[in-house]
Amino acid sequence: MPVEQSDAQLVSRCREGDPEAWNEFVERFSRYVYAICGRGFRLAQHDAEDVFQEVFARAFERLAELRSDDAVRPWLAQLTRRLCIDKLRLLARDNPSEADPDEQAIDDVLGELDEAMTVRAALDKVGDPCREILDRFFCRDESYRTIGEILQMPAGTIASRISRCLEKVRSELDGRDRGSQPS
Amino acid sequence: MSSEMNGFNEERIGRLLRLLSPAPEGWVRAAQELPAARAMLDELVARAEQDAAFRLQLQADLERAVAAAGYEPSPFVVSRLRQLLRTD
Numbered sequence: 001m002p003v004e005q006s007d008a009q010l011v012s013r014c015r016e017g018d019p020e021a022w023n024e025f026v027e028r029f030s031r032y033v034y035a036i037c038g039r040g041f042r043l044a045q046h047d048a049e050d051v052f053q054e055v056f057a058r059a060f061e062r063l064a065e066l067r068s069d070d071a072v073r074p075w076l077a078q079l080t081r082r083l084c085i086d087k088l089r090l091l092a093r094d095n096p097s098e099a100d101p102d103e104q105a106i107d108d109v110l111g112e113l114d115e116a117m118t119v120r121a122a123l124d125k126v127g128d129p130c131r132e133i134l135d136r137f138f139c140r141d142e143s144y145r146t147i148g149e150i151l152q153m154p155a156g157t158i159a160s161r162i163s164r165c166l167e168k169v170r171s172e173l174d175g176r177d178r179g180s181q182p183s
Numbered sequence: 184m185s186s187e188m189n190g191f192n193e194e195r196i197g198r199l200l201r202l203l204s205p206a207p208e209g210w211v212r213a214a215q216e217l218p219a220a221r222a223m224l225d226e227l228v229a230r231a232e233q234d235a236a237f238r239l240q241l242q243a244d245l246e247r248a249v250a251a252a253g254y255e256p257s258p259f260v261v262s263r264l265r266q267l268l269r270t271d
Binding site: 022026027031032033039052056061113116120135138163166167169173174 | 191192193196197199200201202203204205206207210211213214215217218221259263
């Protein structure tokens with residue numbers, strides 16, 4: 001199983017110009033940025049695409065300015081948030097019915113997405129096949145049958161595998177919490 | 184603190200995972216190609232600064248001028264180049 005790198009390690013590799021690191025960076029944070037645009041700000045798909053590309057363009061250009069490599073997730077969230085608001089204001093110029101977003105509601109969604117990223121990191125640590133099974137079921141909304149066909153597993157066993165994989169993720173999250181407690 | 188106490192039970196883990204559906208593949212690919220696109224943009228901007236005729240071509244029809252220079256005028260490159268030329 002590949003060892004998952006921390007956000008800070010990945011950012012550090014990006015700074016050093018490792019060509020694979022940027023691909024991994026985009027892979028790791030693409031869902032997060034996409035979810036902020038869609039679930040947080042409810043941007044239409046073509047507007048979300050503009051913001052998505054702009055976020056990664058700015059991240060690429062400004063990664064060197066990041067004060068702490070560990071802070072990349074909140075930094076990206078803030079950047080995405082600002083660009084979504086800019087986009088909504090631009091849209092409101094043409095269509096005044098577009099109101100300013102409800103800041104409290106956005107904070108709530110961003111808080112949940114942050115937790116979702118923590119769970120996602122735990123899932124990455126658990127690795128395959130759990131990562132793939134849970135990703136297909138929860139994130140890609142695939143049926144037991146489809147998952148079974150793709151992974152060549154009996155469809156009847158998928159539900160129990162999902163359940164076992166969820167337990168593993170939960171254990172991973174438990175371990176993380178125990179590890180972060182002061183001794 | 185256990186995951187029961189911090190709210191990470193199996194049901195919540197599933198619900199949170201659902202929030203992170205994958206971004207469209209094309210978007211991800213375009214973002215991953217940024218380093219190459221950035222190098223291309225730097226070359227085009229440098230050439231526009233040194234070559235007045237090329238600058239005029241870009242102003243007249245940016246997409247055609249990019250293609251004539253031998254580059255793929257992807258929507259990202261075109262919009263980014265527009266921004267860069269505006270601010271330069």
